[in-house]
Amino acid sequence: MCFSVVSFAALAEPDANNLPGSESDFLDELPVVLSATRLSQPLDEAPMAITVIDREMIDASGARTVPDLLRMVPGFQVGYFDGNSPVATYHGHGDEYSRRVQVLIDGRSVYVPTLAGIQWSDHIISIDDIARIEVTRGPNAASYGNNSFLAVVSITTRQAIEDQGHKVKIIKGSYNTREGYYRYGEKLGNADFRITLGTEHDDGTELLNDYTRADYISYRLDNQIDLYNFFSYQGGYKDIKLGDHESPPDYQIETISAFQWLKWEHTTSNNNILSLQYYYNHLEEDLGHENQSILLSDIVSTSDKDYICITRLGLPDNTCLDNIDPYRNPDISLKSKRHDFEFSYTFNYNNFRLVTGSSARMDIIQANNVFSNNNTLRHKLYRGFAHGEFRQNNWLFNAGFMIEKNDISGTDYSPRLSIIQRINNNNTIRISTSKATRTPTLYDQNAHYATTVRLTENNGLTLSTPLQLFLGGDGTTTTDIMHNVHVVSLGNIKSEEISSLEIGYISRLLDNKLTMDIKLFSDNTDNLIGSSDSNFPALIPQDNVGGTATEILNTHKTEIQGAEISLDYKLPRNYRIYTHFSYIDITAEMFEPRGTWRDTRRYSVSAPEKTLGFTFIKHWPQDFNASINYYRVSDMDWMDRTGSTTPVSVTDRSAQPYNKLDLKLNKQYRFGNEKLDISLSLLNLLEDYFDYNRTRYTDNTFTTVAPNSNTLNSNGSLQDLRAYLEISLEFN
Amino acid sequence: MNFVILIFFCSLLTTFQAQAREQAIMISFDQDKKYSNIITQNIINNLADSDIRVFTNNKTKDPIEPEYNLLVTVGSQYAINALNNTENSTPILSLLIPELTALQLENKHNKVWATQIIDQPYKRQLSLIKHVFGKKAKVGILLGPSSSKIKKKIIQAASETNIKVNFKIVDNADQLIPSLKETIRLNDVLLAIPDPVVYNKNSIRGILLLSYRNKTPVIGFSKSYIKAGATTGLYSTPEQIANDATNHIKQFFKNNKNFDKNRYYPKNFSIDINQRVADSLRLNIEIKNVNQKLNREAKSE
Missing domain, CATH: 3.40.50.2300 (Response regulator)
Structure with missing residues (x-):
C-alpha cells in the first residue's frame, strides 16, 4: 500500500472531463422520440379498418402521385380525370375533386373550401418526402372532423433528421416528363433543417390539353428544445400551371399554393402529451377564362340556336347569332385562405388513454364570378373532440366523439364506437360503428357561376334590337348584357350524412410474417349533395338566356355494402407479397324530385364491383430491387363523367374494366457515403385503358363510328404504356 | 531524510488501520442525484441487519474520519475523486461505472479498486x-x-x-x-x-x-x-444496483477485505x-x- 502511494505520482491522473461515458448516459431522462402520435397505429388496435402504405411500398410502386399509391388500399378507386387531375375515392361517390375523402398532410387538412374537395396537383409534397400514408377505410369524422366522410388519407412526412446531406434526382419519361428534385438537410445545433426544391413538367395524356408545369419549394425545421418540448415548422410554395382540357385548347389554369405549419408538442414526465398546432393554407387559382376569345355561335348548340332564333325571335333560320362579335369570358378566379388552430391533450393512465382537444378554423374566400356576389366570404368552424381507449384483459374499447359548429350547417355531431377483442396474440376481431357528416361548402351553399358579358355584333356595332329584346327577357325590355348562369345554389343545403357499421378480423400468421385483414361493411349515406339539370328562368330571373343550368341540391341516399380483404407477407430484405381484393355493392335512391335519374344510376355504379390488387417486391443482396404491381378493376362511372347523358345502354360506363401491370427495376450503387440510385418504371404493360372518361367517337345515336373531329363525343385520358427513368444521387 | 518520513507515515497508517475493530464502509455519493440517493439508501437498508456500519459522505473530498474499511463511490465523478485522492488508500468499490470508463481508468491508478459495471454483459x-x-x-x-x-x-x-x-x-x-x-x-x-x-x-x-x-x-x-x-x-434499476453492491460489500469482508474480482457485472x-x-x-x-x-x-x- 505504501508502494502505491509512492508510485501514484508517476501515473496520469484520471480526469472526469475525458471519460468516454458516465452513468448519466444510462440513467438520465431522454426525450420520447417515438411517441404514440409518431407511430403507425397497429392494425389490430385501430378502432376502424386502416391500411398503412409504408416506404417500402411507396418505393416499389413506381407511383408519381399520391392517388397512384392509393391503388394499394382495398376499396379505393383511382382515376385520371385528365393527365394533371388524378382522383381517388373510397367506395365510389367520386368526382374530379375527391369531395368525400379527407386528406391530411402532417395533420393539416388540404381539403380546398372553394372547390369543395381535393386538388392533388396543388399539394406541396414530393413522394420522396413521405414517410408513410395511413388510410382510415371508413368515415372517421369523430377523429378528423367533417369531410372525413368515406375515408381519411393521412400523410406523414419525414422528419428533417432523416434527410441529412444532399439528394439530387431527375426523372425523364413518357409524354415529355421531366422532373427535377433537390433536397438538402443539415443539423443546426439541436435543430434539424431540410429544404426541398422541385420542378415538374409533363404533357399529360394523348389527345388532351392536360400538361403540368410546376415549381415548388418546401422546408422543414424540427427542434427538440429539451427533454419535454418539441417544435416543428414547415412551409412551402408552389407555382402551378395546368392545361385545362375542358376548355378550348390553349386554356391554362394558373395556381399559387402555399402553406405555413407550426406544431409544439410538450410531453410530460408521465408521457402525457400536450400539443398545439397552427397552419395556414393559401390558394389562388385563376382559371384563365378571360384570356380566351369566344364566338357565341360556336358554343351554342344547334337546338339552342333553333330555340333562340326561330322560336323566340321568329326568324326563318337559326343564324341570328352568327354576326355576334367574339367576346371574352369574365375572369374566373378563386382565392382561399385557411387559418386553423388546434389544441389537443393526450392523457395516459394505466389501461386508459384519452385524447381530447378543440380547434378553431376560419376560411376566407374570395371568388370572382363563382358566387352570387364577389364579396369576401368568411366561414368559421369550431370543434371539440374526445376519444377514449380502455383496455380490459383481452378487450379494447374505443369511443370517440366530435361536435362541430359552423356557419353553414349549424352544429354537427360525429360519434364512433368500437369494440376489439383479442382472441389470442395473433387473432383480433373488431366491431365498429360511426357516424359522420360532410358539411356543404361555401360553393355548395352560394354557387352562382355565370357568364356576364356585353355583346356587340358586326365588329363593334350595338346588338340588334331583336337580340336585345331577347336578352331583356320580357319582350319589352332591351339589354345587350348577356347573363348566363351555369351553376347555382339557392342555399339551404343540408349536411351529407353517413352511418357505418363494420366487422373486422385481423390475423397474424406464419410467425407474424403474414397479416390478414378482413372487413365486412354496411354503410348508409343520406342527403348526398348532387345537382339537377333544369331550365331556370323562373328561379333565376337574372338569367336572360334561359338555357339549362345546374342547381346544387340534396338529392340522393345510398347503401354501400361489401367486403375487403388484404394479405401482406413480408420476409424483410428478401421479398414481400401484398394482395388485396374488394367487393362493393351500392344501391342508390333519389329522394329529391329535381335530382336526376342519371345520378341515381351513376351512384349505383360509382365503384367497381370487384377490384384486385397484387404487389410483389423482391430485394437482392447486391442492392438490386424489383417490383411488380398488378390491378384488375371492374367497370364503373365517375359522378361527373363526360359523354352521353342518355346512353343507349345501362351498361355503358365511363371507366371500362382494365388490367394494369406495372414493373419497376432498381439498382443502387454505394460509394462510401454516396449512393447512386437508378430506377426504370414501366407502367400499363398489359393494355391501354381509360380509368375515368373514355375517348368516344359516336354519332348522334351514340353508336360508335370512325374517329374524326365531328364524331368525337368525349375526350378521355388514355392510360397507355409509359416508361420513366429515374436517377438520384445522395451525398454529404 | 525523506525515507525516514515515509517510513514514519507508513507506520502511522498501519497503526491507524489496525485500530479498526469493526467492519465499516463509507458511501460517497451525490445527494443531488435521485438515483444516487436511492442506491445509497438501499445499501444502508440492506446492511442494516449486518455487522457492517455504513457512513455516508456527499462532499466531493473523501473524509479521513471516521475510519472505514471500504470506500463505496456512486458515479464516475466520485470514483475519480477517490482515485485522485492521494491521502486515502482505502480499497474502493465504484458503482455505476460504464465499461468504457472502467477500461480507461484501470491503467491510471494504483489503488485497490473494483468496479461494478453499469452495462449489461x-x-x-x-x-x-x-x-x-x-x-x-x-x-x-x-x-x-x-x-x-x-x-x-x-x-x-x-x-x-x-x-x-x-x-x-x-x-x-x-x-x-x-x-x-x-x-x-x-x-x-x-x-x-x-x-x-x-x-x-x-x-x-x-x-x-x-x-x-x-x-x-x-x-x-x-x-x-x-x-x-x-x-x-x-x-438494472437503482434498487437492483444496490442489491448487487450489497452482495459485493459482504463478499469483500468475507474475503478478508479483498475483492475477488476487479470488475463486477450486474447480476440483477x-x-x-x-x-x-x-x-x-x-x-x-x-x-x-x-x-x-x-x-x-x-x-x-
Missing part, C-alpha cells in the same frame, strides 16, 4: 436478441472511437451465443447517419452500445426515427432509451419493452418467458 444482451428475434437475426452494432476497444469482447460474446453481429465504426458525428442507414439496411436488429460519439442526446432522434422507418428494432441500454423509442432492452437486471413500438413493428415479445430464460442464464454464469 454483451452475452446477455445478445441472448435477449436471440430469444426475441431468433438465432438467425443479424445484429448491427455501431461503434465509436471509444467503444471500438471492446469490439473483441462483443465478438467473443457473439460467438458464445451463436449470433451473427456486424460492426460499423463511426469515427465522428458526421458519419453517424450514413453509417446508421447502412447498418439498419443490412441487419435485422440494432444493438445500441454506449459511446459518446454514437449515442447521445443529440443523436437519439435520428437513430430511433430512422431505425423505426426502416422497421429495424433498436435494443436500448437504459430504461430511458426504451421509453424514448427503443423496442426493448436490459438495464430488468427487461423492458416499449409496447407501442413493438406493436407498431408487429413484434410479439413474450416478456415473461424471455425474462425467465435470461435469469436462468444469468444464474448459471
Whole structure:
C-alpha cells in the first residue's frame, strides 16, 4: 500500500472531463422520440379498418402521385380525370375533386373550401418526402372532423433528421416528363433543417390539353428544445400551371399554393402529451377564362340556336347569332385562405388513454364570378373532440366523439364506437360503428357561376334590337348584357350524412410474417349533395338566356355494402407479397324530385364491383430491387363523367374494366457515403385503358363510328404504356 | 531524510488501520442525484441487519474520519475523486461505472479498486436478441472511437451465443447517419452500445426515427432509451444496483477485505419493452418467458 502511494505520482491522473461515458448516459431522462402520435397505429388496435402504405411500398410502386399509391388500399378507386387531375375515392361517390375523402398532410387538412374537395396537383409534397400514408377505410369524422366522410388519407412526412446531406434526382419519361428534385438537410445545433426544391413538367395524356408545369419549394425545421418540448415548422410554395382540357385548347389554369405549419408538442414526465398546432393554407387559382376569345355561335348548340332564333325571335333560320362579335369570358378566379388552430391533450393512465382537444378554423374566400356576389366570404368552424381507449384483459374499447359548429350547417355531431377483442396474440376481431357528416361548402351553399358579358355584333356595332329584346327577357325590355348562369345554389343545403357499421378480423400468421385483414361493411349515406339539370328562368330571373343550368341540391341516399380483404407477407430484405381484393355493392335512391335519374344510376355504379390488387417486391443482396404491381378493376362511372347523358345502354360506363401491370427495376450503387440510385418504371404493360372518361367517337345515336373531329363525343385520358427513368444521387 | 518520513507515515497508517475493530464502509455519493440517493439508501437498508456500519459522505473530498474499511463511490465523478485522492488508500468499490470508463481508468491508478459495471454483459444482451428475434437475426452494432476497444469482447460474446453481429465504426458525428442507414439496411436488429460519439442526446432522434422507418428494432441500454423509442432492452434499476453492491460489500469482508474480482457485472437486471413500438413493428415479445430464460442464464454464469 505504501508502494502505491509512492508510485501514484508517476501515473496520469484520471480526469472526469475525458471519460468516454458516465452513468448519466444510462440513467438520465431522454426525450420520447417515438411517441404514440409518431407511430403507425397497429392494425389490430385501430378502432376502424386502416391500411398503412409504408416506404417500402411507396418505393416499389413506381407511383408519381399520391392517388397512384392509393391503388394499394382495398376499396379505393383511382382515376385520371385528365393527365394533371388524378382522383381517388373510397367506395365510389367520386368526382374530379375527391369531395368525400379527407386528406391530411402532417395533420393539416388540404381539403380546398372553394372547390369543395381535393386538388392533388396543388399539394406541396414530393413522394420522396413521405414517410408513410395511413388510410382510415371508413368515415372517421369523430377523429378528423367533417369531410372525413368515406375515408381519411393521412400523410406523414419525414422528419428533417432523416434527410441529412444532399439528394439530387431527375426523372425523364413518357409524354415529355421531366422532373427535377433537390433536397438538402443539415443539423443546426439541436435543430434539424431540410429544404426541398422541385420542378415538374409533363404533357399529360394523348389527345388532351392536360400538361403540368410546376415549381415548388418546401422546408422543414424540427427542434427538440429539451427533454419535454418539441417544435416543428414547415412551409412551402408552389407555382402551378395546368392545361385545362375542358376548355378550348390553349386554356391554362394558373395556381399559387402555399402553406405555413407550426406544431409544439410538450410531453410530460408521465408521457402525457400536450400539443398545439397552427397552419395556414393559401390558394389562388385563376382559371384563365378571360384570356380566351369566344364566338357565341360556336358554343351554342344547334337546338339552342333553333330555340333562340326561330322560336323566340321568329326568324326563318337559326343564324341570328352568327354576326355576334367574339367576346371574352369574365375572369374566373378563386382565392382561399385557411387559418386553423388546434389544441389537443393526450392523457395516459394505466389501461386508459384519452385524447381530447378543440380547434378553431376560419376560411376566407374570395371568388370572382363563382358566387352570387364577389364579396369576401368568411366561414368559421369550431370543434371539440374526445376519444377514449380502455383496455380490459383481452378487450379494447374505443369511443370517440366530435361536435362541430359552423356557419353553414349549424352544429354537427360525429360519434364512433368500437369494440376489439383479442382472441389470442395473433387473432383480433373488431366491431365498429360511426357516424359522420360532410358539411356543404361555401360553393355548395352560394354557387352562382355565370357568364356576364356585353355583346356587340358586326365588329363593334350595338346588338340588334331583336337580340336585345331577347336578352331583356320580357319582350319589352332591351339589354345587350348577356347573363348566363351555369351553376347555382339557392342555399339551404343540408349536411351529407353517413352511418357505418363494420366487422373486422385481423390475423397474424406464419410467425407474424403474414397479416390478414378482413372487413365486412354496411354503410348508409343520406342527403348526398348532387345537382339537377333544369331550365331556370323562373328561379333565376337574372338569367336572360334561359338555357339549362345546374342547381346544387340534396338529392340522393345510398347503401354501400361489401367486403375487403388484404394479405401482406413480408420476409424483410428478401421479398414481400401484398394482395388485396374488394367487393362493393351500392344501391342508390333519389329522394329529391329535381335530382336526376342519371345520378341515381351513376351512384349505383360509382365503384367497381370487384377490384384486385397484387404487389410483389423482391430485394437482392447486391442492392438490386424489383417490383411488380398488378390491378384488375371492374367497370364503373365517375359522378361527373363526360359523354352521353342518355346512353343507349345501362351498361355503358365511363371507366371500362382494365388490367394494369406495372414493373419497376432498381439498382443502387454505394460509394462510401454516396449512393447512386437508378430506377426504370414501366407502367400499363398489359393494355391501354381509360380509368375515368373514355375517348368516344359516336354519332348522334351514340353508336360508335370512325374517329374524326365531328364524331368525337368525349375526350378521355388514355392510360397507355409509359416508361420513366429515374436517377438520384445522395451525398454529404 | 525523506525515507525516514515515509517510513514514519507508513507506520502511522498501519497503526491507524489496525485500530479498526469493526467492519465499516463509507458511501460517497451525490445527494443531488435521485438515483444516487436511492442506491445509497438501499445499501444502508440492506446492511442494516449486518455487522457492517455504513457512513455516508456527499462532499466531493473523501473524509479521513471516521475510519472505514471500504470506500463505496456512486458515479464516475466520485470514483475519480477517490482515485485522485492521494491521502486515502482505502480499497474502493465504484458503482455505476460504464465499461468504457472502467477500461480507461484501470491503467491510471494504483489503488485497490473494483468496479461494478453499469452495462449489461454483451452475452446477455445478445441472448435477449436471440430469444426475441431468433438465432438467425443479424445484429448491427455501431461503434465509436471509444467503444471500438471492446469490439473483441462483443465478438467473443457473439460467438458464445451463436449470433451473427456486424460492426460499423463511426469515427465522428458526421458519419453517424450514413453509417446508421447502412447498418439498419443490412441487419435485422440494432444493438445500441454506449459511446459518446454514437449515442447521445443529440443523436437519439435520428437513430430511433430512422431505425423505426426502416422497421429495424433498436435494443436500448437504459430504461430511458426504451421509453424514448427503443423496442426493448436490459438495464438494472437503482434498487437492483444496490442489491448487487450489497452482495459485493459482504463478499469483500468475507474475503478478508479483498475483492475477488476487479470488475463486477450486474447480476440483477430488468427487461423492458416499449409496447407501442413493438406493436407498431408487429413484434410479439413474450416478456415473461424471455425474462425467465435470461435469469436462468444469468444464474448459471
